[in-house]
Amino acid sequence: MATQTLLAPGVDSAPAGRRFDWGQPFVYLLALVIAGITIAPVAYIWIGGFRTTAALNADPAGWPDPWVLTNYANVLTAPAFWQQVVNSTLIALATTVGVVLLGVMAAFAIARYDFRGRNALYSMFTAGLLFPLTVAILPLYLMLKDIGLLGSLAGVFIPQIAFALPTTIIILVPFLRAIPGELEDAAAIDGTGRIGFFWRIMLPLSGPGLVTVGVLAFIGSWNAYLLPLLTLNDPSAYTLPLGVQQFSTQYSQDTASVLAFTSLAMLPAIAFFTLAQRRIVGGLTGAVKG
Template sequence: MITWKEVARIAVLLFVSSLILIPLSATILGGFKSTGEMRVSPFGLPNEWNTEVYGQILADPNFWIYLWNSLVISLLTVMLTLILGSMAAYAFAQARFFGANFLYSYLLLGLMFPFAAAILPLFLTVRDLGILDTPWGVILPQVAFGLAFSIMFFRTFFAQMPAELFEAARVDGCGYIRFFFLFTLPLSTPILATIATFVFVQSWNNYLLPLIMLNDRDGYTWTLGAMDYRGEYAWEWNRTLAFVSATLAPAVVFFLAAQKYIVAGLTGGAVKG
């Protein structure tokens, strides 16, 4: 027998799901409609399924250039964040050294500052390093701002690993570095996939940083390239929505590939009270 608590839980889940699925479906269906139909029925099914807009976008070479630039930036951001974040968190969780707590707290201060507040000093730093208008001008700041989040989750996850495992490995002559690569990382698949998903989606959807750091159109990400599909004389929402729908695919695929690890990763990396 279904209780009222289960009914309430299902109702809440359906409501939360509708907040995501309704705008998502309206975005995808909007690419099949005309501009006039978009104004009359933005959430309904199209009267006539017009695939011309999607065809034009997929046949445009610039679309694939924007998609490739975003993919390269996002994947490199994920790789660097996972490598640096896991190594730093492993040191905080397993090694004992002077000032560890102070340094860890200092790194976590990055969670308190919004990204937009540091955009001016970031621009000046990237310019002085000579990587302005290059992918690294976007990748490195994203990695820097993603480290605090990743270190916090990694450290909690690593600290919960059995101490007996490391002691047994140390008896066999396995040091910290070897233990990290041979045991810690293979056992950390859930938290790796969880952090990789969050970092990838954040990097994929980033608009402000590429806008500031990239001037060459050949290096544009999809968030900047979306302006090419708004229309020449008036904003054609069907073209814009079709472009956004086409660029959602990599992020959705990345999420689906890692979804079975996300719940386990969030549970293992959660901060205990």
């Protein structure tokens, strides 16, 4: 005899993972439109690099016929391109490491210690979100000139660390506050000091938040343009955003090569963000819950 599974009224028998809510078609339509607006320019730049400049001028919206690999090959074999990749990587890694280390230590003190002026200190970092780099670029330029950091990679990643700290601390403080105090008490009973508690327990538990601020710092540094433009005066020290400008100026008549250079310059940031997007969402969600 066949058996029937009785379901409560209003309960859908379809697996939760296969459900599709048709009750909100406007939401899905809006999401598709936003995704198309976001992806279309990137796809156009990437595909345009496989065409010739003559074909682009004749039909800007056309499809590559045939597919031309020369533009990408010329960029990938240029020593200046790889030098700019190395410079951007060094600056981005130094910025990320500095932001994560300094940010988590400052956030740990604000979140776990009760001292006079703690709220004022946290408010100061919050106010730092209101002052973008463009506001302070002139005094920052003069300060870097006085201390001799103009023209060096350190003159780029040190200010980037400073301007990324407010966002980092705002994200990490809720994470560290949400960790139960009983864990610290238990660690103290076992003989673990505050430093040991910080390295052995606090850092592993705040991993999603650290990944989030690290990815944001890396991408922000990789895409930075204004600060490297004013700081780096030697073409051998240029980052990829400056390299795109230099290349587009030098080869202004070769549109296809410029599109190829631009697509290769943005590829590492897009790939890095795509691989870490779930960690970013989880980290921001944890920060909101905390």
